[in-house]
Amino acid sequence: MPLETLPATDGQLNAGRPIDRDAIAEIFAEIALEAGVAVMAVYASDCHARRKPDKSPVCDADEYAEAIILERLAARLPHLPVLAEEAAAHGQNAVSGSTFILVDPVDGTREFLSRNGEFTINIGLIVDGAPQAGVVYAPALGQLWIGGASAYACMVAPGAALPPPHQRRRIHVRPAPPQGLTALESRSHSDPETEAFLAQLPIKERRAAGSSLKFCAVAEGDADVYPRFGQTMEWDTAAGDAILRAAGGMVLDRERHPLQYGKVGAQFRNGPFVAWGDPNAIVR
Structure with missing residues (x-):
């Protein structure tokens, strides 16, 4: 509908x-x-x-x-x-x-x-x-x-x-700062894949935060990127994703497509994703 x-x-x-x-x-x-x-x-x-x-x-x-x-x-x-x-x-x-x-x-x-x-x-x-x-x-x-x-x-x-x-x-996302990006990481979940991903980017600062606060920080221009490669569920991300998209950002899956919802076959589990503020900062 x-x-x-x-x-x-x-x-x-x-x-x-x-x-x-x-x-x-x-x-x-x-x-x-x-x-x-x-x-x-x-x-x-x-x-x-x-x-x-x-x-x-x-x-x-x-x-x-x-x-x-x-x-x-x-x-x-x-x-x-x-x-x-x-x-x-x-x-x-x-x-x-x-x-x-x-x-x-x-x-x-x-x-x-x-x-x-x-x-x-x-x-x-x-x-x-x-x-x-x-x-x-x-x-x-x-x-x-x-x-x-x-x-x-x-x-x-x-x-x-x-x-x-x-x-x-x-609130609105910010342009990627020329001096380097601010990356957000999960306070309770870290993994080698996140470290490898961030190593590709011009990171100036890294901060840890809990819950959907990371999406909101990117949405209001307080940070630039939030990668998550560990397991999450759709209810973990939907609200923050909606706010980030409304603020001009995006959440992309491993194939760089917008994160999809309603994945019944996967029992509503998300795959890896990256939340971005400025589209120009996305790793191609």
Whole structure:
């Protein structure tokens, strides 16, 4: 279904009229701010960390936030199927059609457990294999990034009202600095392939960061490239990818094609990718 024909079902919109990417992103942002309250309540207490069957960590914050997000999405965007990380971990990973929502209730659970603040709530809209709207919210930092037709950032506390558009800062990727690139690396995942890739580039500075914050840093012109060769899932990347694309950047796979979503045959796993700000900096 083309995005322009998605029906508006939220009470704050005119029912029956077309809905755009920015309207979807606004809904995502309001839901993420609400989920942030539950996440931060767990952050301030015992989070009951445990391991999923795939050995990745999970805690109460993941499950509480996902429950809130799924309930709100069902009420406000009932026409859109949703694939969420914790539900998928329990075998609920079926989505129908080419338009659906991806949810990662706490991206960067390791960062959450280490209490460094570098974790996010991610909600992204996929249409025909591409991310068209997304929200990344870092509740411990009070930072929100929104991507639709354009990309914006603002400061807002968990549970607070979403700031109106005039109180948000429009963001855009930067041209590759002539003095060298700033590269972002995963704080919790490193590998020799990343080192080999970065050795090809004129890197001036390297920084480590957690979760989808790396996409957002490239989107707002604070960094230039973020390579990831280890395994990720589509819900890990969709929201940040949407924001970066809205800000003028791109996320490319190993064949230098835009990263695709809805990979049912791969069980929604991503292959290697590189997030770029300036297209002119891409290694050919």
